[in-house]
């Protein structure tokens with residue numbers, strides 16, 4: 001798996017820290033062991049682009065020294081930073097919109113009919129939530145749906161990711177205007193608070209915060225899809241597990257799905273990314289739509 005490509009202009013502005021072939025191999029091995037994420041070791045441009053600044057900030061001369069640093073007492077914290085730097089966090093509001101339309105028109109009616117939102121709170125979990133835009137999108141669907149139902153619904157949102165840094169951003173719920181694509185102007189006015197216009201703030205610099213109606217219902221925590229998840233997150237009715245399995249080996253994809261299924265209610269739904277095409281699925285899942293599976 002090659003990492004995303006790097007713009008030529010960006011590379012020119014980056015200082016080049018020497019990286020031997022052996023060091024590149026060692027770094028991607030650590031990344032794979034920690035997070036399951038595969039990167040082709042020959043894609044040194046990508047690795048350098050993401051890590052050179054950190055290696056320079058540590059005052060190290062090359063990646064062999066950085067590998068020694070990873071074995072020092074500060075190693076575990078640095079490995080976490082390494083994962084955060086090399087993971088891809090691309091996301092957007094209503095990405096792969098068909099899933100949100102499905103949730104609104106098919107998923108929620110079925111779940112509510114079976115008692116979710118009344119007998120127990122209906123929980124949506126974004127299991128590789130990045131900066132939170134996927135979870136907020138689901139929250140908007142739920143909030144709007146709940147207002148249409150007599151007596152409303154009981155519901156909550158859960159977001160997990162391996163990266164503590166991206167979770168801080170998700171928890172804060174503050175975004176720049178460039179991150180709002182996918183969110184219609186009507187939804188922006190309903191679900192975003194806008195920073196006050198000031199003499200020194202241009203429209204481009206303005207930031208937006210997710211409204212308390214969603215933030216107050218959300219809980220974010222750190223979780224590795226390849227580790228034990230059971231007991232770490234509440235039982236969910238719907239799990240978004242999208243655009244992350246693509247980075248894993250076939251074996252780790254199955255492992256991650258099995259782990260996630262432990263925290264999905266029977267009758268609940270698992271939503272996979274449209275390009276996470278899996279050749280095989282664990283037992284106990286029945287196709288229920290495009291990249292939608294129902295837990296038996």
Ligand SMILES: C[S@@+](CC[C@H](N)C(=O)[O-])C[C@H]1O[C@@H](n2cnc3c(N)ncnc32)[C@H](O)[C@@H]1O
Pocket residue numbers: 034035036037087088089090091092095127128129130131134160161162163166223224225226241242243244273
């Ligand atoms: C490309 S983003 C996808 C975000 C969102 N699900 C979407 O589809 O827009 C992938 C996210 O998966 C997270 N991730 C990668 N490996 C992980 C792992 N082993 N456990 C949990 N999260 C992981 C990354 O930190 C990143 O935020």
